[in-house]
Amino acid sequence: MPHTLPDLPYAYDALEPHIDAMTMEIHHSRHHQTYVNNLNAALEGTGLEETPVDELLASLDKVPADKRQAVINNGGGHSNHTMFWEMMSPQGGGQPKGQVAAAIDEQLGGFDDFKDAFKKAALGRFGSGWAWLSVTPEKKLVVENSLNQDSPISNGNTPVLGLDVWEHAYYLKFQNKRPDYIEAFFNVINWDEVERRYQAATA
C-alpha cells in the first residue's frame, strides 16, 4: 500500500494556545499531505512503493539516482512530520523524564543547557529546516539541525525529538518571531514519546 497521511493523535485545536488550530490544520492536511502525494508519485514503478519511509531514508543508495532527491525531500517531509506530530501533546511540556533525562544531564549539561543548545540549533538554521535531538550510532545524544527536509536518519543518527522551523510551521501565529515559536514548542513537548524513542534508539 502506498504511503498515507497519518491521523493526528489529537484534535487540530488541542495544542492551543501554544500552537494554533489553523496552523495545525494547514500544516497537517496541506503540507504533510503534499509530501505524501509527492513521495508516492516519486516511488511509482521503482518497486520501493511499500518500503517503510525511514528505511528508504536510511539507505538512499537503494533509491534510483533520478528519484533520490525527490525521496530526500518528500520522504523526509513525510517522516519528519509524522514524528513531529507525535512529539507534541496537549499534556506535554515540563521537563524530560526517565533515561533520556539522565542522558541529557550527563551528556548535555542538564535541561537548561540542552534547551539553549536546541534553541540555538533552531535559530541557526537559516532558511528552512529542522532542529533535532538525536542519538548517534555510538548511542550518544547530539543536538543538530538539518536543511529543508533532510532527515538525521540519512546520516546514521536516530532523531528522538524534532522541531520544524520552516516558516509554514509558525507564520500564522508568530510571523517573523521564530524565538517565540520555539518557546511555545517547549510547552507541548511530549517527553513520554521522547523517552520511548530514546529507549528504542539505545536498546
Next chain:
Amino acid sequence: MAFELPALPYDKGALAPYLSAEALDYHHGKHHQAHVDTLNALVEGTEYDRQSLEDIIQSTSGKLFHQAAQAWNHTFFWHCLSPQGGGEPHGDVGQAIVTEYGTFAAFKEAFNGIALDHLGVGWIWLVKRGDGGVEIVASHDADTPIAHGQTPLLVVDLWEHAYYIDYRHARGKYLEAIWQLINWDFVNQNVS
C-alpha cells in the same frame, strides 16, 4: 555608515488585493528591516562597514552573506512590483522572452513550474546571460545572481513569509497574483 531600510516605492496598501498591506507590513517592516539591522550589527567595527552591499555580497559567505544578500534581494524585489504592473512584457525583455520561450504564456508556465518545484525557500529570477539571452534561475535561501556575475532582471520571493499571510500554503495562487504586479518598465531598465 549604517545601512538603512529603503522605503517601499509605493504605499504598503497599494498592491492589494494581490498582496495585502498586512503582508507588506511584515515583509518589509519586519523581515527586510531585520536583515538590515542584523547586517549593521555584523559589520559594525569591521572592514565591511564602509563597503557597499554589492561588495559585501561578492566577498563574504555565511551569516554576513545571508544578511547582505537578503537586504539586497528584497530591495530589488520591491522594485519588480508596482500597482500599475502586470500585463505582458514589452521592449527588450519582451523580445528576449519571445526569442527564448516562444511566447509569454510559455515563459510564464516555465517560470511557475520551476518556482513550484523549488524545495524550501529562496528566490526565482530572470537573468541576462552573457550572450544577451535570458534565463530562469532559482536560488536557495539568500543566494543571489549578483554573487555569481549574472545580471538579474526580475525576481520573485519564494520564502514562505512572502505569501503565507495572503495565500497560506498555496504558492501557485501567490504566483498568479504576482504576475498582476510585475513592473515590466523596471525589468527593462535592468537590461541595460
